[in-house]
Amino acid sequence: MPLDLTGxxxxxxxxxxxxxxxxxxxxxxxxxxxLHDKGYCLVDLGSxxxxxxxxxxxxxxxxxxxxxxxxxxxxxSGPPRLQDGWIDHGSIRALALEPVVLDLLRHLYGxxxxxxxxxxxxxGSEQHFHSDAVHFHSYPHGFMCGVWIALQDVQxxxxxxxxxxxxxxxxxxxxxxxxxxxxxxxGEPHPQRLFEPSWQQAVSEHAFEKQxxxxxxxxxxxxxxxxxxxxAPVQERTSRRWSQVxxxxxxxxxYTTPMRNFGAGEGGTSLRNPFDLxxxxxxxxxxxxxxxxxxxxxKSIIDKIxxxxxxxxxxxxxxxxxxxxxxxxxxxxxARGRHRLERRD
Amino acid sequence: MGLRREAGIxxxxxxxHLLPGQISxxxxxxxxxxxxVRLLVGPHLIARAEINKARPDVCESLGWQGTPxxxxxxxxxxxxxxxxxxxxxxxLSADGSQQVELGLISQPKQTASLLKALLQSDxxxxxxHVDGLLQGALRGWAGRRGQGQPxxxxxxxxxxxxxxxxxxxxxxGLQEMGLPEHSGFYLDPQALPPGWGGIEVxxxxxxxxxxxxxxxxxxxLPARPAVESGVVHAIExxxxxxxxxxxxxxxxxTRVPEDxxxxxxxxxxxGFTST
Numbered sequence: 001m002p003l004d005l006t007g008x009x010x011x012x013x014x015x016x017x018x019x020x021x022x023x024x025x026x027x028x029x030x031x032x033x034x035l036h037d038k039g040y041c042l043v044d045l046g047s048x049x050x051x052x053x054x055x056x057x058x059x060x061x062x063x064x065x066x067x068x069x070x071x072x073x074x075x076x077s078g079p080p081r082l083q084d085g086w087i088d089h090g091s092i093r094a095l096a097l098e099p100v101v102l103d104l105l106r107h108l109y110g111x112x113x114x115x116x117x118x119x120x121x122x123x124g125s126e127q128h129f130h131s132d133a134v135h136f137h138s139y140p141h142g143f144m145c146g147v148w149i150a151l152q153d154v155q156x157x158x159x160x161x162x163x164x165x166x167x168x169x170x171x172x173x174x175x176x177x178x179x180x181x182x183x184x185x186x187g188e189p190h191p192q193r194l195f196e197p198s199w200q201q202a203v204s205e206h207a208f209e210k211q212x213x214x215x216x217x218x219x220x221x222x223x224x225x226x227x228x229x230x231x232a233p234v235q236e237r238t239s240r241r242w243s244q245v246x247x248x249x250x251x252x253x254x255y256t257t258p259m260r261n262f263g264a265g266e267g268g269t270s271l272r273n274p275f276d277l278x279x280x281x282x283x284x285x286x287x288x289x290x291x292x293x294x295x296x297x298x299k300s301i302i303d304k305i306x307x308x309x310x311x312x313x314x315x316x317x318x319x320x321x322x323x324x325x326x327x328x329x330x331x332x333x334x335a336r337g338r339h340r341l342e343r344r345d
Numbered sequence: 346m347g348l349r350r351e352a353g354i355x356x357x358x359x360x361x362h363l364l365p366g367q368i369s370x371x372x373x374x375x376x377x378x379x380x381x382v383r384l385l386v387g388p389h390l391i392a393r394a395e396i397n398k399a400r401p402d403v404c405e406s407l408g409w410q411g412t413p414x415x416x417x418x419x420x421x422x423x424x425x426x427x428x429x430x431x432x433x434x435x436x437l438s439a440d441g442s443q444q445v446e447l448g449l450i451s452q453p454k455q456t457a458s459l460l461k462a463l464l465q466s467d468x469x470x471x472x473x474h475v476d477g478l479l480q481g482a483l484r485g486w487a488g489r490r491g492q493g494q495p496x497x498x499x500x501x502x503x504x505x506x507x508x509x510x511x512x513x514x515x516x517x518g519l520q521e522m523g524l525p526e527h528s529g530f531y532l533d534p535q536a537l538p539p540g541w542g543g544i545e546v547x548x549x550x551x552x553x554x555x556x557x558x559x560x561x562x563x564x565x566l567p568a569r570p571a572v573e574s575g576v577v578h579a580i581e582x583x584x585x586x587x588x589x590x591x592x593x594x595x596x597x598x599t600r601v602p603e604d605x606x607x608x609x610x611x612x613x614x615x616g617f618t619s620t
Contacts, residue, residue: 002388005420139424171491171523176422176467178493198493205520254424261422263467269425293425 001288003254007140010110011036011224028107031222035108039168039227044219045100051218053098054151056091057120058242065122072123073237079159082120086277092118095149096246097278101220111143111250114283116274119245123237124159128196129203129230133172134259135192136247136272137225141172143250144225150215151242158241159234161221164208168224173198174258182266191259199228249274254292255283348375348407354443358403358413359450360434362559363459365550366472366489368392368417371400372436372447373409380439382415382447386464387430392417396436419463421470421489431457432464459555468550471496472524473512475548475560481533485548486519487512487558488528496528500537501554502546508537509552534566542569 010019016036019025025032034041061082068080086093096115105113117136136144154160171177173195175185185191202208212232213221223229234241249255260270273282273289284292348355356379358372372379384391398414417434434447434456448456463469473487473496487496495513516529534541545565548558 002390003424003426004390005423006390006393173491173493174422177489177491180493205526256424264465265467269422271424 001252001292003139004252005140007111007143007252009108009142009250011108012142024110025107028104031104032108035222035224038165039224040163040165040229041222042215042219043101043104043222044216045098046218050098053091053094054149054218054244057089057095057244058151060089060091061085061120061122061242069122075237079121079123079126079231079234081125084118085120086115086118092120092244093277095244101147101222101246104222105145105248105250109143109145109250111252113145113248113250114274114279115246115248115277116283117247118277119247121243121245122240124234124241125231126159126233127231128192129162129164129199129228130192130195131167131170131173131199131226131228132223132247133225134174134195135257136249136274137172137256137258138249138253139256140253142225143253145248146223146225146229147220147246147248148213148223149220149244149246150213150217151244152217152240154214154241154243155239156212156214157235158239159232160241161213161229161243162210162232163213163221163223163227163229164203164210165227166206167202167208167228168226170202170206170226170228172226172258174261176258176261176263180262182262185260185262195259203228249283348373354445356436356445357407358436359447359453360456361450363449363463363556364419364472364559365463365466365468365556366419366421366470368419368434369398370415370447370450371398371403371413372396372415372445373403373407373411373413374436374438374443374445377438377443378411379436379443379445382417382434382436384417384419384432384434384460386426386428386432389426391423391432391464392419394418419469421491423464423469428461428465432460433457434460463556466551468556471550472522473498473548473550473558475558475564477560477562478534478564478566483532483534483546483548483564484530485558485560486514486516486524486529487548487550488519488524490523492525492528495525496550498530498558499549499552499554500532500546501549501557502541502544505540505544507549507552507554508541510548535569537566539569541566543567 010016010024011032013019020029020032031041031043065080065082068077071077072079086096096118102113132144132146138144148161175182175191175194178195178198180194185194188194208228215221255272255274257270257272262268271292273284275281276283282289348357354374354377356372356374358370360368360370362369368384372382379396381393381395383393394415394417396415397412398416399412400414403413404410435444436447437444449459452459470489471487472489473485475483475485477484483500487498489496495511498510498512500508500510510530510532512528512530514529514531515527517526519528520526543566545563547560547564550556550558
């Protein structure tokens with residue numbers, strides 16, 4: 001697959017203003033301006049159909065997360081989250097594949113979007129602010145974004161989403177760019193922590209203003225891959241903040257995990273083969289993926305996946321962002337067979 | 346400078362500077378305007394730039410009119426690609442129907458190997474500039490967008506072992522360029538061993554000295570007076586110099602020296618206003 005590393009999302013290009021004036025963004029001009037200028041945009045789909053879809057997700061997840069929520073309320077565990085709930089719940093998948101959102105992303109980025117991961121939260125995540133672009137990114141850069149959907153009205157005490165407008169223009173970071181030691185990264189259960197001092201420093205130096213998102217049910221916020229965002233502390237543990245985050249990549253790219261990208265002597269670039277929710281398969285076929293990985297110990301990786309998945313350590317092979325991350329773990333029929341693709345609703 | 350003819354195209358030019366963060370040069374072609382340069386590795390397009398920089402020196406020499414210069418920014422990192430096809434820098438006409446492959450003007454036969462070495466190296470994406478010898482010190486900057494660690498550069502001189510230097514000085518104007526603001530460097534020549542006195546020096550991104558930092562003027566260090574042997578030994582014991590924050594960076598001249606005033610990197614990096 002020939003790559004064009006000079007490609008940029010339309011909202012990031014230097015001729016953005018020209019695109020705006022020529023109507024490239026269609027009905028999404030307001031969102032394009034906001035994403036370009038501030039690194040996020042707001043959308044209110046507003047239809048009763050959409051609101052019903054959001055209710056379906058909450059109704060499906062309430063019983064599933066009940067036990068974990070009790071532990072959270074009693075202080076015995078952290079805030080529960082469900083990654084890739086779309087596997088079991090068609091309602092979650094429906095929100096991720098909402099045609100209006102896909103149309104918006106297509107217009108703003110100029111390439112075909114595809115959802116590759118969902119996260120569902122019943123309460124505030126309390127996650128330190130971060131840029132998604134250290135977790136997931138693309139070659140060429142910028143072809144990734146997040147969509148945060150409010151599944152209920154969000155109250156200030158519930159630990160709202162926080163973000164720093166303008167921070168999307170900070171340089172993209174990776175383990176390599178920060179000079180992080182490979183062993184330190186691979187040995188850290190939450191490698192994001194190693195990046196947090198850099199973000200704190202950047203927020204301080206640039207005096208980015210922290211804002212919080214207090215949406216009504218059904219409203220959504222789209223963030224640029226590099227926008228710093230996180231979860232405010234939860235003030236009241238019995239309060240709920242039902243929400244869904246969809247992560248999207250775009251077509252005609254290679255996909256990577258920058259927090260596991262090291263210099264050439266330490267293993268080089270960590271590529272990933274994301275799962276395309278709409279197509280129910282990995283983005284690259286097995287043959288394509290082999291071609292992509294021609295320079296990266298192709299044989300040993302493929303052999304391990306095919307032959308002895310149990311010994312396959314994704315953290316050592318530079319494939320996966322985190323162990324047990326289901327969307328990255330799909331690869332080929334054998335791997336898919338271990339994950340229940342049949343849905344509960 | 347004259348035009349050469351290849352594949353029916355009469356043209357002249359090539360790469361003048363091959364730097365970890367940027368490739369620059371010029372190209373002109375008779376009867377066929379060349380619009381952009383593209384850096385390719387096999388089928389993969391790594392970078393592109395328009396040929397639109399003013400080069401009065403080239404135009405004067407060739408009797409040319411137009412803007413034949415180019416400056417191609419290199420990405421700070423690349424995905425793994427197949428390096429079997431050698432990297433190529435092409436200059437293309439507007440419709441892509443005509444193209445010429447550009448080589449290093451100074452070492453045309455080394456172009457492919459140097460490009461490949463650069464694109465595969467950890468130096469990729471580094472930018473920098475040497476201001477020169479200002480107020481008795483060597484000054485400049487080097488860094489990479491998004492970089493957390495200070496860049497390491499090397500002071501070079503004929504007959505001398507390269508001298509490593511960490512670029513970790515605060516410097517106004519770097520943040521606006523997307524670079525860490527602590528990417529400046531400052532080196533007092535008196536901190537160097539006596540052998541460095543009275544010789545021409547330059548800086549490079551690599552220890553081998555293949556990739557030089559751009560500088561406007563030759564820099565010759567002042568001749569050194571005789572030094573007491575005890576002091577010499579103390580200095581030489583410091584094999585690698587890491588300069589700490591130095592208040593001298595706040596004492597730079599308030600005006601850009603005439604020779605630096607024409608250089609955009611000097612202007613932007615020093616925070617001086619062009620008056």
